[in-house]
Amino acid sequence: MSKNSLRSPKKSLRSLDRLNFFLADxxxxxxxxxxIYLQASHKWSPANIGIAMSAMGIATVIAQTPAGAVVDRLRQKRLLVxxxxxxxxxxxxxxILSPTLPTVVSAQALIGVAAAIFPPAIAAITLGIVGYNKLDRRIGRNEAFNHAGNVAAAALAGTIGHFVAREGIFVLVAVTAIAxxxxVLQIRNRDIDxxxxxxxxxxQDGEGQEKRSHISGIGQILSDRRILIFAVSAVLFHFANAAMLPLVGQRLADGKATGASLYMSACIIVAQLVMIPVSTWAGSLAHAGRKPVFLLGFAILPIRGVLYTFSDNPFFLVSVQxxxxxxxxxxxxxxxxIVADLTKGTGRFNLTQGAISTAVGIGASxxxxxxxFVVQEAGYNAGFLTLAAIASxxxxxxWLLMPETNSLQQERMGRSLVG
Incomplete structure (x- = not known):
């Protein structure tokens, strides 16, 4: 029996479940x-809100590739989290202590640095515990717990923002950060390879023992055409996706003194409830092939952008989520x-995640x-249609350029061609 098949400690995996749940917020x-907070409580302009929202993405762009490299090198990955x-x-x-433009931009930049650390650190911890054979279903489970946490957090945030104070949402995030x-400290470090x-x-080799591979050079990783195609596709996806929900939030808050936080929570809750079964489903289906499943995710985004222009009714906007x-x-x-497929045996899993996330961060910011600026000059519908065009x-x-990356599916295709 291989070493990898023995390494699935239940205590650490339960702690990983809790980590993904709390990290949702x-x-x-x-x-x-x-x-919503900046517009409804402090009457910021859409342009200044755009600057504040993009500050996090810009900081993430700067930090993401170094963060991936640090996750690869540092054995104490829990400490990074x-x-x-x-x-x-x-x-x-x-x-909340100082809601001025310089303070908010600085705080968003700080959060952006943290956002660069979480994804590669969680993915590394997961791969280090369960290995490749169980990674697809485990990543699906991670995401399911994360989305379940988002549902709970959104419900709490909406309730606190509506009935207590909008500032309470910020305190809620700080508390869940402590949790x-x-x-993550309850995950045993010895359980992470x-x-x-x-x-x-x-x-594994023929005797069932895991093979140790060399650490590939960065140039070798970046010269892989598949990584470049995937990075470009991901950048365009997030360029189209990142501003949609904040834009819905601004539309909900525009001219309304109350209720915006509750509607925004409803938007998040609806989406996150759907993500829970979808994540599990995607992890199971992706075991046989990544590309068909991923294409569905890409195809939905332009449809969503167009639908947002049909009505500004809050219930309709929530349903589109x-x-x-x-x-x-x-x-x-x-x-x-896909990144795990493309980097298997290179020793650069998290660095590659960081580099691709850097490119994605550019698109999102x-x-x-x-x-x-589009909304300020031409209105909300123009903003949504612009995002839908980019999503297309x-x-x-x-669809046209990215090959299948799952080795199992590649072997099946090869056998069918030979046959």
């Missing part, structure tokens, strides 16, 4: 609630699996910045 800081959670807590408290730090966590092992749940649920699972380009890029 921490990974993106206050997210779209910031737009603790530090990142602390940064989020400090940033959230800072924004995340406690959860550090070489496997950075993809320095590429499988079902599509967000399907698309984001698929992307959160399959994107990690520019999305909020560009859309803020992302779909075409991935």
């Amino acid at each position: 921490v990974r993106d800081g206050v997210g779209p609630y910031l737009a 603790v530090v990142a959670a602390a940064l989020v807590a400090v940033g959230c408290i800072g924004m 995340s730090a406690i959860s 550090p070489d496997l966590a950075r993809a320095a092992k590429d499988g 079902i599509l967000d749940g399907i698309g984001a649920g698929i992307f959160g699972v399959v994107s990690v699996l 520019l999305s909020n910045l560009l859309t803020g 380009v992302a779909l075409a890029c991935f």
Whole structure:
């Protein structure tokens, strides 16, 4: 029996479940609630809101590739999660103590650095515990717990923002950051294989023993055409997706003194409820092939952007979030699996995640910045249609240029061609 098959400690995996649940309210800081808070409580202009929202993305772009490299090199990956959670807590408290443009931008930048750490650290811990054979279903489980946490957090945030104070949402994120730090420390460090966590092992030899691979050069990773195509596709996807929900939040808050936080919570809850089964489903189906599942996620995004222009009725806008749940649920699972496929045996799993996330961060930050100015000059419908057009380009890029990365599916295709 291989070493990998014995390494699935239940205690650490339960702690990983809790970590993903609590991180749901921490990974993106206050997210779209910031737009509502700044507009409804402090009457910020759409352009300044766009600047504040994009500050997090810009900081993430700067930090993401170094963060991936650090996750690859550092054996104490749990410590990185603790530090990142602390940064989020400090940033959230800072924004309510001083809601000025310089302070909010600085706090968003701090949260952006933390956002660069969470995804590769969680993926590394997961791969280091369960290995490649169980990674697809485990990533699906991670995302399911994360989305369940988002449902609980959104319900609490909406209730606190509506009945107590909008500032209470920021405190909620800080508290869950502490819970995340406690959860990750309950994962036993000895249960995480550090070489496997950075993809320095590429499988098993004929005797069932895992093979140790060399650490590939960065140039070798970046010269892989498949990684470039995937990165471009992901950038376009997030450019189209990042500003949609904040834009819905601004539309809900525009001219309304009350209720915006509750409607925004409903948007998030609807999407996250859908993501829970979709994540599990995507992890199971992706075991046979990544591309067909991922294409569905890409195809939904332009449809969602167009639908937002049909009505400004809050109940309609909330219902459209079902599509967000399907698309984001698929992307959160399959994107990690594709990167794992492309980096198997290189030792550069987290560095590659960081580099691709850097490119994605550019798309996301520019999305909020560009859309803020488009809305200010031409209105909300123009903003949504612009995002839908970009989403269509992302779909075409991935569909026409990206090959299947799952080795199991590649072997099946090869056998069918030979036959």
